[in-house]
Amino acid sequence: MPELPEVQTVVSQLDTKIKNKIILKAEVLAPRSVNLPAKDFLKVVKDKKVLSVSRRAKLIIIDLAGEWWLLSHLKMTGQFVFCDNKKCTVSGGHPIGNIGELPNKFSRVILDFKDGSRLFFNDIRRFGWVRLVNEEQLKKELSKYGPEPLTSSFNSKFLQSICDRYKNRKIKQILLDQSLIAGLGNIYVDESCFEAKILPTRTAGSLSEKEISDLTVAIKKILRLAISKKGTSANTYVLTDGSKGNMLNYLKVYQRTGQKCKRCGGTIKKVKLVGRSTHFCDSCQK
Numbered sequence: 001m002p003e004l005p006e007v008q009t010v011v012s013q014l015d016t017k018i019k020n021k022i023i024l025k026a027e028v029l030a031p032r033s034v035n036l037p038a039k040d041f042l043k044v045v046k047d048k049k050v051l052s053v054s055r056r057a058k059l060i061i062i063d064l065a066g067e068w069w070l071l072s073h074l075k076m077t078g079q080f081v082f083c084d085n086k087k088c089t090v091s092g093g094h095p096i097g098n099i100g101e102l103p104n105k106f107s108r109v110i111l112d113f114k115d116g117s118r119l120f121f122n123d124i125r126r127f128g129w130v131r132l133v134n135e136e137q138l139k140k141e142l143s144k145y146g147p148e149p150l151t152s153s154f155n156s157k158f159l160q161s162i163c164d165r166y167k168n169r170k171i172k173q174i175l176l177d178q179s180l181i182a183g184l185g186n187i188y189v190d191e192s193c194f195e196a197k198i199l200p201t202r203t204a205g206s207l208s209e210k211e212i213s214d215l216t217v218a219i220k221k222i223l224r225l226a227i228s229k230k231g232t233s234a235n236t237y238v239l240t241d242g243s244k245g246n247m248l249n250y251l252k253v254y255q256r257t258g259q260k261c262k263r264c265g266g267t268i269k270k271v272k273l274v275g276r277s278t279h280f281c282d283s284c285q286k
């Protein structure tokens with residue numbers, strides 16, 4: 001599933017492609033991918049201008065004129081494809097083989113813009129969604145998330161406070177909890193713990209003040225690096241032009257089981273923790 005850096009990359013690319021465009025019509029091909037009956041969905045988005053595309057946690061937020069927002073979560077296999085009269089480009093998300101003619105059997109929602117360009121939301125497994133919300137619904141949805149890790153509200157004091165509150169939980173479990181911290185997933189939690197030399201299997205209550213400070217710094221550093229490399233292309237994510245994010249080359253533990261630790265030469269291990277594959281080096285992470 002795309003995490004904060006991947007969603008940020010999708011958002012930046014979508015913003016350059018659809019900002020200021022006016023929606024001519026919408027087609028809902030899969031009713032369960034949206035939150036309103038197709039007729040109502042169309043009625044609201046028709047003639048609306050796209051003001052901006054932004055991100056909160058792993059959510060994509062398309063701000064429409066008239067106090068309406070399209071919220072989207074790519075989940076496992078969602079992708080946006082933007083087509084103008086020249087070509088179609090995958091705006092991040094799952095690399096569904098050769099896109100071929102659109103719409104295809106994975107197309108769930110289509111937005112047609114007045115200038116003739118189109119935006120397709122495709123999703124193989126249909127866990128992803130596009131929801132049309134008003135301001136109250138938007139606020140409610142966004143309030144489910146903890147602070148953004150790259151803002152000043154995410155700092156050592158904050159991380160200390162949640163570690164104090166959930167002393168017996170594993171630190172990895174805390175970092176993955178979207179209601180406590182927004183946007184982190186399996187890849188960047190493992191990488192951040194490695195960077196901070198902390199085992200992801202530790203309980204939150206066992207972390208010293210210095211370790212919490214190191215972990216805070218590590219999370220920000222890893223996310224900034226990942227955004228600058230346009231995210232990690234595992235098997236569920238590619239960029240607008242179908243190319244891959246470069247972050248894969250910078251990962252130090254994730255999916256490196258059995259390989260040599262880049263820091264100490266130890267061997268990278270993998271265990272299941274809170275149902276997730278967890279990668280670490282137990283020689284240099286304590």
Ligand SMILES: [Zn+2]
Nearest residue numbers: 261264281284
């Ligand atoms: Zn090591």
